[in-house]
Amino acid sequence: MTGPRHRAAPDHTHPDDVPVEAALAALADPVRLTLVRELAGCADWARSCGSFDVPVGKAALSHHFSVLRAAGLVEQRDEGPRRVNRLRRTEFDTRFPGLLALVLREDGTDR
Numbered sequence: 001m002t003g004p005r006h007r008a009a010p011d012h013t014h015p016d017d018v019p020v021e022a023a024l025a026a027l028a029d030p031v032r033l034t035l036v037r038e039l040a041g042c043a044d045w046a047r048s049c050g051s052f053d054v055p056v057g058k059a060a061l062s063h064h065f066s067v068l069r070a071a072g073l074v075e076q077r078d079e080g081p082r083r084v085n086r087l088r089r090t091e092f093d094t095r096f097p098g099l100l101a102l103v104l105r106e107d108g109t110d111r
Contacts, residue, residue: 007078010065015072015088015095023096026071027103031056032064036073036087040104044086045077 015023026032031054038052049065056064065085068074072095075086092100 009078010069010076010083012075013070013072015091018070018072018095020096023071023073023092023099026067026073027099029064029067031060032068033103035064035068036100037104037106039074039085039087040089040100045079045084048082048084049076050082 027036034054035052039047049061050058052061054061054064065074065076069076073088073092075088076083078084089100
């Protein structure tokens with residue numbers, strides 16, 4: 001008999017190691033933009049992966065979070081059976097000043 005199964009901790013890329021093209025590509029997808037916008041509106045570690053209302057299945061959602069981690073936008077950790085998220089706003093803003101503020105604007109203007 002084997003012990004309890006544990007999933008591997010997710011890999012995270014620090015925003016300092018992300019080229020601007022990768023950051024822009026991650027933010028260009030409508031599902032990922034929805035995830036980032038929803039995370040921006042809540043406290044760190046308050047949202048589990050399954051709590052987002054997006055039109056994709058579990059595997060696709062996992063892929064979207066992987067892209068966001070690789071772009072330095074999201075950090076994840078496991079809390080019991082849940083994987084919770086935080087937007088790496090401070091670190092990302094240091095690397096790409098103003099970019100996140102622009103994409104978080106609902107109206108799409110730059111004012």
